[in-house]
Amino acid sequence: MPMAIVVFDLDGTLIDSAPDIRAAANKMLCEQGIAGLDLPTIISFIGNGLPKLVERVMQRTGLDMSRHSELTAVTLAHYNAATTDLTRPYPGVVQALEALSAAGHVLAMCTNKPEEPARSILRDLRIERFFNGVVGGDTLAVKKPDPEPLLHIIRHLGEGPALYVGDSEVDAETAVRAGVRFALFTEGYRKSPVEAIPHQHQFSDFTTLPGLVERALREEQTC
Numbered sequence: 001m002p003m004a005i006v007v008f009d010l011d012g013t014l015i016d017s018a019p020d021i022r023a024a025a026n027k028m029l030c031e032q033g034i035a036g037l038d039l040p041t042i043i044s045f046i047g048n049g050l051p052k053l054v055e056r057v058m059q060r061t062g063l064d065m066s067r068h069s070e071l072t073a074v075t076l077a078h079y080n081a082a083t084t085d086l087t088r089p090y091p092g093v094v095q096a097l098e099a100l101s102a103a104g105h106v107l108a109m110c111t112n113k114p115e116e117p118a119r120s121i122l123r124d125l126r127i128e129r130f131f132n133g134v135v136g137g138d139t140l141a142v143k144k145p146d147p148e149p150l151l152h153i154i155r156h157l158g159e160g161p162a163l164y165v166g167d168s169e170v171d172a173e174t175a176v177r178a179g180v181r182f183a184l185f186t187e188g189y190r191k192s193p194v195e196a197i198p199h200q201h202q203f204s205d206f207t208t209l210p211g212l213v214e215r216a217l218r219e220e221q222t223c
């Protein structure tokens, strides 16, 4: 069986990070004298990176958009100060990463979260050792759904069939535009029904991911 390059999204895929993202956004709002937003609203704003999330929060709460850069920096500072107070890996994630690594697959990350908090979360949750590369939303000049961050990390890791594992419409579009096969984790922060999101594979339980990767590799060989 050949080895695969398995690239993971972060928010809503490996980790349930929305509660800490919400806490950071709500601290910023509180400082502006504005009531905080609820978790479903914040989840609906996740996917296109932190600057976009702050833009959506500001639009929803009527803040002056000329302050976007300032309030993005404020929110990021709050977030960097507490990235894993409430954030945990989804059940089975650590075991799946262990099994995939042990099988010889090369693992990496392509997230729209800024690179610094993405790396500190991997360290705090003690899963950094599994990742051979991390591309964040601010690593390159472009972010997902532009295909370049995903193609960049795959090029960096060398040859081999590649699979992108993510939870969102943005991830699916990125994979389509990059020409990379996509496995959709259905329990993250997607906004549309599973059928409306282009994917080659889907799963709801991380304990099934190592088997899914083996099947995906076999399919790739026969096509």
Ligand SMILES: O=C(O)COP(=O)(O)O
Residues within 6 Å of the ligand: 009, 010, 011, 012, 045, 046, 047, 048, 049, 050, 053, 110, 111, 112, 113, 114, 137, 168
């Ligand atoms: O930061 C975001 O908006 C989304 O992050 P993700 O790409 O890891 O899902």
Ligand SMILES: [Mg+2]
Residues within 6 Å of the ligand: 009, 010, 011, 012, 013, 047, 166, 167, 168, 188, 189
């Ligand atoms: Mg995601």
